[in-house]
Amino acid sequence: MGMIRRAKQEDKEFIWQVHTEAISELCKNHYTQQQIQAWTSFLIPESYREVIETREFFVVEDDKSIVGFGQLNFETGEVEAVYVSPKSVEHGLGRRILQTLENVAREKGLKSLHLSSSLNAVPFYKKAGYTSHYESKHHLPNGTELACIYMAKHLN
Ligand SMILES: CC(C)(COP(=O)(O)OP(=O)(O)OC[C@H]1O[C@@H](n2cnc3c(N)ncnc32)[C@H](O)[C@@H]1OP(=O)(O)O)[C@@H](O)C(=O)NCCC(=O)NCCS
Secondary structure, three states, X not given: OOEEXXXXXXXXXXXXXXXXXXXXXXXXXXXXXXXXXXXXXXXXXXXXXXXXXXXXXXXXXXXXXXXXXXXXXXXXXXXXXXXXXXXXXXXXXXXXXXHHHHHHHHHXXXXXXXXXXXXXXXXHHHHOOOEEEEEEEEEOOOOOEEEEEEEEEEOO
């Protein structure tokens, strides 16, 4: 289900939709309503312009719509995002996106990857071989703090 390809600038609006819906639906049991509201309020379609250009940025296209995306910063070795649309979760798309980012990282010679996982996604990354290290805080522009877990994995 779905084809993974590199993101294009014209995908921005759809990426923004997936991102906003995934946060609103899939993160709501681990953060307060105020945190979710603040988190989504800072996202706008234009905010993906730079990362599509500068990061390893992939989308999953299914039936002409975007149902997931992933973002890797290979200069820092950080998986910066893996998001799947709420209607498309639990079909292995998240794993395929993450594997795509890991394959690119290997090709570029990276030996490990790290990330700050939102609390809800920790079991997903554990399944994929990432180890939890410590709790970190993500700061939104308005000062709202989001608890995250710093995780890492050695690439074989
Ligand atoms: C986390 C997320 C990307 C998972 O996407 P998904 O497509 O449902 O994941 P997959 O179907 O590929 O799952 C892969 C494995 O992880 C497990 N898994 C995924 N999410 C899980 C969860 N929340 N709790 C427990 N296990 C989970 C699956 O059961 C599956 O296990 P299996 O190998 O035994 O079948 C998706 O839920 C999401 O977008 N969440 C909100 C955004 C987010 O928090 N992203 C991370 C930002 S750091």
